[in-house]
Amino acid sequence: MPNTEPNAALDTVPDAEPGPGTATTPARPLRTVLVANRGEIACRVFRTCRELGLATVAVHSDADAEALHVRTADAAVRLPGDSPADTYLRGDLIVKAALTAGADAVHPGYGFLSENAGFARQVLDAGLVWIGPPPEAIDAMASKTRAKELMAEAGVPLLRPVDPDRATGPDLPLLVKAAAGGGGRGMRLVRHLADLPAELAAASAEAASAFGDGEVFAEPYVENGRHVEVQILADTHGTVWALGTRDCSLQRRHQKVIEEAPAPGLPQALRDTLHSAAAEAARAIGYTGAGTVEFLVSAAHRPYFLEMNTRLQVEHPVTEEVYGLDLVAWQLRVAEGAELPAEPPAPTGHAVEARLYAEDPSRDWQPQSGPLHRLDVPGVRLDTGFTGGDTIGVHYDPMLAKAIVHAPTRAEAVRRLADALARARVHGPVTNRDLLVRSLRHPDFAAGRLDTGFYDRHLPELTEPASAGPVAGNPVGSTAGSTAGGSPVGISALAAALAATAARTGSAAGLPARLGGWRNLPSGHQTTVYRAEPDGTAYEIRHRLTRDGLDAPGHPDVRLVAAGPERVTLETAGVRRTFEVAVYGTRVHVESPLGACAFTTVPRFPDPAARTEPGSLLAPMPGTVVRVADVAVGDRVEQGQPLLWLEAMKMEHRITAPTPGTLTALHAAPGRQVEVGALLAVVSEGP
Known part of the structure; x- marks a missing residue:
C-alpha cells in the first residue's frame, strides 16, 4: 500500500496539548508497543509497527504459545491458562506484561478488552500510552441505550427503543439486543408478541454469559435494511475525518461475512448525511483515534444510528485501500500527539473484503479446528494470523483470514476477489470459501442489491451441494450419466484416485498415459470411495489402465494425459485441464480450473469401535x-x-x-x- 501520509516517521511528531476529553498523559515518541490481543489483528498491528521502526511485544495464552503473532513479535509474555477469561481478558496481567517487557504503549486491537474503559484506565495509570480513545469516550458508548441518548442530544438520527412491557402489535417486528457488547450475541428477532418474554430472557442470559452484563433492550426491526458504517479518525487538536462509507450488509447470524467500500448505490445526499452524523457523534464524546459509527439504512434511504465502535474494526482494510491510508499508523501517530491534515486524501476505486472462516456449512456452520496444512490466496491482500503448518485451536474465533482486493471499479474488485478465493489453496478444516465465492458471483450482489436479509433469502442456493447442481456428477447410488465426463466434483475425485495410483507405483514420472499402462494379463478395476466435503456425498471411483487407455466407468469421455502423485492432467471432450492434488492422511485436496474440492478417503473396512x-x-x-x-x-x-x-x-x-x-x-x-x-x-x- 503506498504511503500517502505526512509525518511518516513517528519520532518526528511534535509534542501537542491534549484535546478535549483526551487522555492527559503527555505526548511522547513511542518505542515499544505491546498488543493486548492475538491472531490476525495482533499480526496486523505488528506489521505496521515494524514498518515504522517500533519494537513489538506479544502476549499469549498457553494455547497460543506457538501462534503466528507470537512468532512475529520481537518479544512475548505468557498469560497462564487457555480461556480468554484467564488470559486476554485479564487487564492486570497484560499491564504487568507491558511493564515487564519494557513496552511504553498498549494497542488493544479489537475484541477482548479493546472497548473496556477500565482497562484503558489501568494502562494510563501505569504510565503507559493508550493507543485508543479516552476512557470517557469508551464509557459513553459502552451501553447502547446510553449511546442512543447521547446521539439523540447530538441530533444524530436513530431508532427509538421500545419498552418491551408496553409493546403492541404495530411495534412488530422487534429486535432484542444486548446493551453491552456486540457480534450478534444477545440478539433476537421477534415477530410475535407471545415470543417476546422468552426471547428477552434468552437474550439476557446469553448477554450475561458473553459480556457479564445481562441488560437488553428492544427497538423496531427495519426490514430489508442495509448495514452501513462510517470510519472515523480524529486527533487531539479537534480535527475529525469521516473516511467514507462501508457496506457490511452481508451477515449471517448477525456476523459480517463480506464488506466493501464505498457502500454502493447510496445517493450523495445520504452519504453527506452519514458523514456529518458520524463526525458529530465523534465530537459529541471528545473522540480521538480510529473508530466506527454504524447505521442502519432503510430501503427508503433513511439512516438510523446503531452504535459506535470505539476501536478499530475488523473490516478497516477496505477503507485503507480506498483512501491509501494505514489506519494503524495513524492510531500510533495520534497517540503521540500528531495533528491530522485538514482534509483526508481523496478516495479512489473500490475495495471488497471477505472473511474466511473455519466452519462447516453441512453441520449448521459449526466452527472447525485442527491442522491447517496450507493457506495460499493469490493476488490479494491477506490479513491473517495463520500460516501453513499451524493448528486452528478451539478456544478462539474461527476466522482464518481476511482477503481484500482493491480495483478501479466495484465490478473488477468483486470479480478479482471471487477468482482469487476460487483458486485459493486452503488445506485443512472445512471453510466457508464456497459461500464466499458464490456470494460474490450472485447476481443480486453483483448488481449491488444488498441488505441484511441477503442470506435469509439466498443461503439455501448458495450452500447447495455441488453434486446437486446443474452438472450433477456420479455420486454413489447415481445412475445418471453426465455430459462432458461427469461433474466437476466427480472428475476431481477421479484425479485424486489416479494420483493415489501414481503414488503407489513409486514413479516420479507418474502413470504411463500413451500406452495406457497395458499389461499382458487383464486386471480388475481399482476402487476407491471418497466422501466429498462438506456435504458428505460419496463418490465411488473405479478405474484401470488398458491397451486403449483409461477405463473409468462413469467417466467415458475422460482421457488420461499424465498422472503423478501431485498433478494429474485429464482431457474431457477435447479440453485439457490440470488437477493439483495434495494428500494429508485420509484427507485429499484437489484444485483445478473447475474449482477446489476436498475429500476424505473412506476406509475399505470401517472400524467397529466407531x-x-x-x-x-x-x-x-x-x-x-x-x-x-x-x-x-x-x-x-x-x-x-x-x-x-x-x-x-x-x-x-x-x-x-x-x-x-x-x-x-x-x-x-x-x-x-x-x-x-x-x-x-x-x-x-x-x-
Whole structure:
C-alpha cells in the first residue's frame, strides 16, 4: 500500500496539548508497543509497527504459545491458562506484561478488552500510552441505550427503543439486543408478541454469559435494511475525518461475512448525511483515534444510528485501500500527539473484503479446528494470523483470514476477489470459501442489491451441494450419466484416485498415459470411495489402465494425459485441464480450473469401535457446557428440543434431541469441558 501520509516517521511528531476529553498523559515518541490481543489483528498491528521502526511485544495464552503473532513479535509474555477469561481478558496481567517487557504503549486491537474503559484506565495509570480513545469516550458508548441518548442530544438520527412491557402489535417486528457488547450475541428477532418474554430472557442470559452484563433492550426491526458504517479518525487538536462509507450488509447470524467500500448505490445526499452524523457523534464524546459509527439504512434511504465502535474494526482494510491510508499508523501517530491534515486524501476505486472462516456449512456452520496444512490466496491482500503448518485451536474465533482486493471499479474488485478465493489453496478444516465465492458471483450482489436479509433469502442456493447442481456428477447410488465426463466434483475425485495410483507405483514420472499402462494379463478395476466435503456425498471411483487407455466407468469421455502423485492432467471432450492434488492422511485436496474440492478417503473396512448407541448426542467440537435445559433423565423430549448449549470458539451451539423419545442419559453440567466426540446425552426412541 503506498504511503500517502505526512509525518511518516513517528519520532518526528511534535509534542501537542491534549484535546478535549483526551487522555492527559503527555505526548511522547513511542518505542515499544505491546498488543493486548492475538491472531490476525495482533499480526496486523505488528506489521505496521515494524514498518515504522517500533519494537513489538506479544502476549499469549498457553494455547497460543506457538501462534503466528507470537512468532512475529520481537518479544512475548505468557498469560497462564487457555480461556480468554484467564488470559486476554485479564487487564492486570497484560499491564504487568507491558511493564515487564519494557513496552511504553498498549494497542488493544479489537475484541477482548479493546472497548473496556477500565482497562484503558489501568494502562494510563501505569504510565503507559493508550493507543485508543479516552476512557470517557469508551464509557459513553459502552451501553447502547446510553449511546442512543447521547446521539439523540447530538441530533444524530436513530431508532427509538421500545419498552418491551408496553409493546403492541404495530411495534412488530422487534429486535432484542444486548446493551453491552456486540457480534450478534444477545440478539433476537421477534415477530410475535407471545415470543417476546422468552426471547428477552434468552437474550439476557446469553448477554450475561458473553459480556457479564445481562441488560437488553428492544427497538423496531427495519426490514430489508442495509448495514452501513462510517470510519472515523480524529486527533487531539479537534480535527475529525469521516473516511467514507462501508457496506457490511452481508451477515449471517448477525456476523459480517463480506464488506466493501464505498457502500454502493447510496445517493450523495445520504452519504453527506452519514458523514456529518458520524463526525458529530465523534465530537459529541471528545473522540480521538480510529473508530466506527454504524447505521442502519432503510430501503427508503433513511439512516438510523446503531452504535459506535470505539476501536478499530475488523473490516478497516477496505477503507485503507480506498483512501491509501494505514489506519494503524495513524492510531500510533495520534497517540503521540500528531495533528491530522485538514482534509483526508481523496478516495479512489473500490475495495471488497471477505472473511474466511473455519466452519462447516453441512453441520449448521459449526466452527472447525485442527491442522491447517496450507493457506495460499493469490493476488490479494491477506490479513491473517495463520500460516501453513499451524493448528486452528478451539478456544478462539474461527476466522482464518481476511482477503481484500482493491480495483478501479466495484465490478473488477468483486470479480478479482471471487477468482482469487476460487483458486485459493486452503488445506485443512472445512471453510466457508464456497459461500464466499458464490456470494460474490450472485447476481443480486453483483448488481449491488444488498441488505441484511441477503442470506435469509439466498443461503439455501448458495450452500447447495455441488453434486446437486446443474452438472450433477456420479455420486454413489447415481445412475445418471453426465455430459462432458461427469461433474466437476466427480472428475476431481477421479484425479485424486489416479494420483493415489501414481503414488503407489513409486514413479516420479507418474502413470504411463500413451500406452495406457497395458499389461499382458487383464486386471480388475481399482476402487476407491471418497466422501466429498462438506456435504458428505460419496463418490465411488473405479478405474484401470488398458491397451486403449483409461477405463473409468462413469467417466467415458475422460482421457488420461499424465498422472503423478501431485498433478494429474485429464482431457474431457477435447479440453485439457490440470488437477493439483495434495494428500494429508485420509484427507485429499484437489484444485483445478473447475474449482477446489476436498475429500476424505473412506476406509475399505470401517472400524467397529466407531459405532455409537442410537440416539447418542456427541460433542461436535471441543468446548464448554454453558447451559442445560430444564430436563431430567426419564423425561419425554421432542425432536429438535434444546437439551444443552455448548460454547466453543466464541460461539454458542445448541444441542437438540435428534428424535422424539425419552431422555435416558445426560452427561452434561454447566462448566464441564468436553472433547470432540464426548457423549453428552442419549435419547431413546419410542413413546
